[in-house]
Amino acid sequence: MTPRVQRKQREHEARRQEILSAAESLFSKHGFFKTSMADIAINAQFAMGTLYRFFKNKEDMYISLVESKVEELERLVKKHIAGESTACHKIAAFIRIKLDYADRNRDFFRIYVSEWSGFEWTVKSAFGERVWKLYMAQVDLVAELVQEGIQNGEFRDVASRDVAFALHGMLNSTMYIWILQCPPTGSLVEKAHLIQNIFLQGIAKSQRDVKAGHSAI
Amino acid sequence: MTPRVQRKQREHEARRQEILSAAESLFSKHGFFKTSMADIAINAQFAMGTLYRFFKNKEDMYISLVESKVEELERLVKKHIAGESTACHKIAAFIRIKLDYADRNRDFFRIYVSEWSGFEWTVKSAFGERVWKLYMAQVDLVAELVQEGIQNGEFRDVASRDVAFALHGMLNSTMYIWILQCPPTGSLVEKAHLIQNIFLQGIAKSQRDVKAGHSAI
């Protein structure tokens, strides 16, 4: 590949990113359906037709956006977890990384949270499938960490998958309120300790059992 | 008010419910934007024009639906919590009731979960505001229970509001995976114990502090 072609590709990629960046901002503000291609074109400073040279259609653009960010997050998570020793520390790291990433990608996470528990049509569509798999990979990752912790006696014997989902829920809702605040008060990572404590103490080997759960309905 | 008029009102209300019921089923399957008024009309066995005698517009219909169900849930929750003594038991009851209600209102909760962390536009619009307030009332309720528990020594000193959000997140994500399963495996209430245990042990007065949270980023 000639240097000339390389530069072409770089420039193409740069333009693509500019479009995605404009789209991110708009999707995050108005959601998928309330954002029009015309809006995106204006914001990205391209003509409408041009957008279609970069993305097959609106949905493709949306999914590309989500996918690339989720993949980046996944890489980050994996990298940082590798450095920790116990399951406890790994999960704590996971929580920290994810909140920190949300902290630095506010617009994207507004989309992410909507996406996560929102769009039926996405889960169904061929594209959505791709994103869905990435989410599940993250849940599975946590589930495995929990399993690891159970095996070496850090945690009591809980249903690892259910527990992994619960953790994701806690993180999502925590990110959600933070995102809704405008302007944001403080940083999101500050909440990491709270989530870590609740979760890790919540599944730790318990001295006394929690009895409240046994009252009749 | 004459008996005649009363019957009229009853019938009107019944028709309204039929429309809402059709709408619920469709919104839950396809989401707000992918459900057309024509679809709803056909499913409810009314003409399109008729829908507008019951609801100002599509959004009004949607919000009415969510609002009525959330209000029903709120009443249920309050009723059952009143019967419990400790904060611990009250929160356990809250978890149980909510999961049980979701169990029996699958279609609605598919909408509810999307709604909760989904629609920016809803939060902004005048109608959405109404629903949003109901959600917040629920969060506040839990926050107060947590506060109560802190004061009488059941829980350690946590940020009650943040913790309340975390609980809602856990419940939402738990409901979410259950809702996505088709057909649903088992009942959702079965998960109540798990959530109760994680959460209550998670915020309980701890013997040893969880140290994992303190490693550097």
Add this chain to the structure above:
DNA sequence: CCTTAAAATGAATAAACATTCTATCTTCTT
């Protein structure tokens, strides 16, 4: 049974918007 008011109908309307298409402009090659 006839009148009148209310309720229901569904075709017509109009706006929104994703996508396409052709003309125009850049950039590269020779």
Add this chain to the structure above:
DNA sequence: AAGAAGATAGAATGTTTATTCATTTTAAGG
């Protein structure tokens, strides 16, 4: 510098769909 190849533009297209409205149907009261 000419012209080919590719990129960009933005107006035009066609579809979808919420909402309206003129008309018909239903039901109540006298």
